[in-house]
Amino acid sequence: MSGRPQIGGARQTFAPWDDPAARPLVRFEGVSKGFDGAVAVDDVSLSIYEREFFALLGPSGCGKTTLMRLLAGFETPDAGRILLEGRDLGPEPPHRRPVHMMFQAYALFPHLSVAENIAFGLKRQGVARAEIAARIEEMLALVKLEGLGRRRPDQLSGGQRQRVALARALAPRPRILLLDEPMAALDKKLREETQFELMALQQTLGTTFMIVTHDQDEAMVVADRIAVMREGRIVQVGRPVEIYEAPADRYVAGFVGDVNLFEGRIAACEGPLIRLATDDGALDAEGAGVVGDAAWLAVRPEKVAVHTEPPADGRNRLAGTVLDYGYLGDWTTYLVETRPGRTIRAARANATRTLLRPLGCGDPVWLTFAPSSAVVLTK
């Protein structure tokens, strides 16, 4: 990563993955797994570090859940190995791994009370009775469920059940906590609250978290690093800002957030800038490539400025008409047609309550974007 320009400007105090001396907590080495001939996980190598909040992001069926289940021990790899603190987990059954999982549908034991659910793992470890009682109270306080220890899972709301599942998995102090789509069953508002609570919890406990999600927003909010998966392979691993601003390929660019892609050939390389010859004219962006190669320019809608008068600078300038727009409250997304069949998305923050000149369908507009706001992809 050191060769790349610094992007985003986010604080980078916690970055053990950049430290060659740092020893990973979990290491996947060339792990593959197939089911009935179909490959679910394909030669994955990955390191997760102590205290990290790591997200596996991808569409359903991309193998992210299988990868998590391999770490928990519910599946055995066909090839490769998984190391925890340098120790091969291969021969260890799930009940002997210091890895606990929070299940997607929570899998709370319906015949046990909240307190008994939380105590389940502690009892299996042979923790003393007094210690168990203390730990239950500690966990209930941690997930803000004080006083609900005697309830049964079916007497709790969805949000409360989620917290019990979290407390149950955290109580035996796992070396790494696995979260399988932990917020899929919550409504949007509760989900956002829970995301921040989960981050705070992870900070407080210092436990390593690995989350599986198909929700890019969720991954961006909670994770220190994200691994984007596709068809069993890891396409890119990086901090959220790297994934978003410097996607490895068109797939990542399109999966995480909205993107406008311009296909073309590299016409010139000038330092960090590349000039791409496209059907929409010559466009400049940052990136690396070889002159003559096919490439794609990717630019995010919010980085495309919308002008109602022709701008002076001619660089990365496209003229068109507003085809459609969507008002989202905080943002308005414009669909601009630059030539027949070619539309570009541009998003504008609604910084004031009234626009001086509201744009409507059919209005002529000019779109511009800075070369540093766009990136050239060669895959």
Added chain:
Amino acid sequence: MRRGRVGLAAILPFLWLALFFAFPFLLVTKLSLSHTVLAIPPYAPQLDLSQGLAGLKVFLDGLDTTTYARLAQDRLYLDAYLSSLRIAAMAAVLLLLIGYPIAYGISRCPPGLRLALVMAVILPFWTSFLIRIYAWIAILKPAGILNAALAGLGLPPVDILNTETAVLLGLVYAYLPFMVLPLYAVLDRQDESLIEAAQDLGATPLAAFWRVTFPLSLPGAAAGALLCFIPMAGEFVIPDLLGGSETLMLGRVIWTEFFANRDWPAASAVAIVLLATLAVPILLFEREQGKVLS
């Protein structure tokens, strides 16, 4: 319109129960309060509606509970009653011990095989119940298949036909599907992720079974046990064909009173007592089920 339909649907089970349970029950109750006489029918009093209300009064005055008093005094009835409950309870325990592993095994099979195995459990129903019990006579009789097999293995023969052992064998054999099916239903419905969660939290596969699978399957075990216990306590055919004269069960007592002694009131009173004592566990069970479901 819609309301009317719902009303009718709710009435139907009541109509059914009134016609085929409450009405016969009242008839049997009336019989149990009557006396034996040497006549056709062999009991008195008879309700003579041609006399009007006076006839009803004479009829009601003729009913009393002397038959029940007779039941209480005669050891035979109490012995038969206790023996019925004991044999049914033993059979229910055996059924649980045999039925649980079968149901559990089926629920762990791949889905396609599961269906085939459930069908196999129900398959014996396609043969007449009576024939299947008669077949056991052929197996258990002194010169039967069992002893031939034992002789072939060089083992001494056993003589278990017309013993309680044969009755238990017959009961377990005949009622096994009624135990396996409700158990299978709860085990099959059980969420696989609960077992994974238990193992994830450090439970060995065996501990996961005892802490999670087993307690969650108890409602099925209770349903199966009652489904078998209640009819087994009143069973007639199996003790009659396999138990010989020494096995005392209420079903046979009722049959003897009714057909051999022509004592219809006594037969009815035994039936009423059996029903009343079995209704208690049924009601308790219903209440438990209600709690579980709420």
